[in-house]
Amino acid sequence: METREERTSDDVRKVIKTAKLHESELTETTQVLQFPGPDQQNHNLRLMLLDDNLLKEIEAGNQLIFKGDTDENAVLCTSNKTYDIKEAETSNSLLLVPDLLFAASTGLDETNANNSMEADSDSSFERSNTSLNQSAECDEEKTPRNIVFKDILDTFFTYYELKPCKPRLSKLRKLLEPTKYRGSELEYSVDKSKLLTYDAIFDQVQSSREELDEELVKIQAIKIDEHYRLLEFDYEFRVLSYLLDLIDENSWSLDKISKEVTLESLKDLVPECILNAMFMFYSEESVIEDGVQYYRYKENKVCRFLARVLLKSAGKFNLVEFLQAWRDSVPEGMATDESLLAGIALVDKTSTPQVVWGFSENDLPEDINQRFKVLFQTKAKWTVSEISPYIELYATEKLNVNALLTKHARASTQDGVRVFSAKHMK
Amino acid sequence: MQIFVKCESEGSVPEWALVELQGLIQMKEEKRNGPTVVGDLHYFNRSRHPVLVLGHHVLNGKEVKLEQAMAVMEKVNEEDKVSYRVKAIVKKKLLFKSRPKPIISNVSERV
Incomplete structure (x- = not known):
């Protein structure tokens, strides 16, 4: 409290004068910025940029969650979106001042505004003259200035930047892999300590609730006695x-x-x-x-699954024979089509006889460079539609499949068709 | 692992402000107890621009709306569990980006 008494209207006026400012040109409130005593400084504060969606969430009082293990880059999740977090630095200092008054709330009333409007029409010479006079008058008037003290809670040089990103869901399959359900007769062999409840999964996967729920359905995880399991x-x-x-x-x-x-x-x-x-x-x-x-x-889904069953044993199949066996395996009335094999099998039409073999996206490495390496080892040249199912996973709004290919592969034209091959040939 | 960010209930998030300066403020000494005055902030009647008198410098700035709002979060340690609480939202800042003007005066007494 002592300090507050130390700074009076006179002190502030003196500073205004030495700074060659004119009190009459200023609104009537002076805010004295100060570092509060050490006991009131708060170094546990962080700044975080918000996009419109996050701002709405916060203003609605919704809970947000930072997610990530110590070896992962943290993400921030709302109930339905995931954000990537980066720490940004600035060379400017950002002083955080709660309750700082902006111009509009420092005694800028209508009359003042009007006066200044009039003053605008004066020539600058006259204006500086009048203001000089006015400041002299004001000094004599000695109406006390309205002085308020504002604490600088902390000074910042960094803040968090958030960008919407895809949820990191690849971990989910890995978490569920060890406890696949293989039938009640084989349940005894499942390591019970590895069974996961929804909450345990949600705790470990960097994804919002809505995105996780969608993925659980997509990979066909089933809730069996409180635990989520994949079917073998x-x-x-x-x-x-x-x-x-x-x-x-x-x-x-x-x-x-x-x-x-x-x-x-x-x-x-x-x-x-x-x-x-x-x-x-x-x-x-x-x-x-x-x-x-x-x-x-669902016809396509059934057909695709049955194709996988046929292709499951390793090795290549004669394409014609495979297509026949596939047609025979699906329920009558359902139609198989070669296009359904995208993402589960590859067809080589250059060989005699033509062959097909199982090639599943799930079995490929997660790292995008490794994956491209495997893809081009398996097959030297791919059309966009052939390769898409295997790399779609990495595509984002900004970086679509074509952009990915431009970055990681070499484009060429073969018989009038655009194909992609490895960037660096051996 | 999850760390929760709790938001105050609807409509009650206060709006705070940032004052952005070039470089950093170095105080000659900070008081052990009690606050240390940094400078006086005024607004011009006419232009509504802020002016900050900081030691022997005058800084002219302006009020700027942030392109993206910022949340002020406080890290809270409760029973060994870390969480964050949204204390306030910042939507506007006072930006002092011009070169500070030195005060030249013959005033003998200290201010």
Whole structure:
């Protein structure tokens, strides 16, 4: 409190005068900036830039979450978006002053504003004269200036910059990999300590809740007794076969699958939660008849999965034979098409006979450089549509697949088709 | 690992301000207890521009709306758990980017 008494209107006036400012030109409030005593300084404060979305979240009082383990770059998550965090530096100093008054709230009233408007029309010479006179008058008037003290809470040279980014979801599969569900008879062999609840997953994956929920559905994680699990490939095939076999058994047409009958018929063979989830993954609503909702299986999804089953054993297959076997494996009425193999298999049409082999995106390295290396080792030249499924993962709004290819591959034209090959040939 | 950023309930986030200066302020000495005065901030009636008298320098600045708002967050340690609390939002700053003008005077007494 002592200091506050030390600085009076006179002190401030003296400074105004020595600074060759004219009190009459200033609004009536002077804010004295000060560093508060050490006990009131706060060095636990951080500044963070906000885009419009984050500002809205904060103003609405929503919770944000920083996420990341010690070996990861932290991200900030809202309920549905993920942001990358970078620390930015400035050579200027940023003084943080709570409750600082801006010009509008320092006694700039209507009359003052009007006066200054009039003064604007004066010539500069006159103006400086009048202001000189005025300042002299003011000094005599000695109306006390309105002096307020404002604390500088802290000085900053850095702040956090946030950029919207893709959620980092590749970790999710790795977390769930060790506990794949292979059927009730094999449950004894699963390491129970590695089972993860939703909260445990959410804690470890750098993603917002909404983005994580979407991904859990996308990779077909199923909640089995509080824990999220992936189905082992062979087990998924088993359940899907049960589902598809019912079509024939009941002579259903493809768009009139009864969910009720399906669940009822298979309840002894497959745990209910898995059955429900699998039905949901592979079917969509079709028609409503007599108040009953019927379903149809997603044709492309079923065909792709069955193609993977056929391609599962290592090695190359004769393309013609494979396509025939594939057609035979899908339920009657579903159509297989070579285009469905994008991202799960590669076709070599230059060899005789033409061959096809399984090549799954999930099995490729995560690092983009490594991945491109493997891709070009597997096949020297790719068209955009061929390679897209394998690198889409890295594409962002700003950097699409074409931009990725420009950066990591060499473009050329082969028989009039644009193809991409390795940047550095051996 | 998650660190929560808690926001005050709706509508109650105060707006604070930044004063941006070139370089940094070095105080000759800071008081052990109690505040240390840095400078006087005034506004011109006419232009509404701020002017800051800082030691023997006069700085002319202007009020600038931040391109992106900033959150002021406080790190809180509660029961060994770190969290952040949004204390305020900064939307405007006073920017003093011009070269400081020295005060030349013959005043013998100290200010």
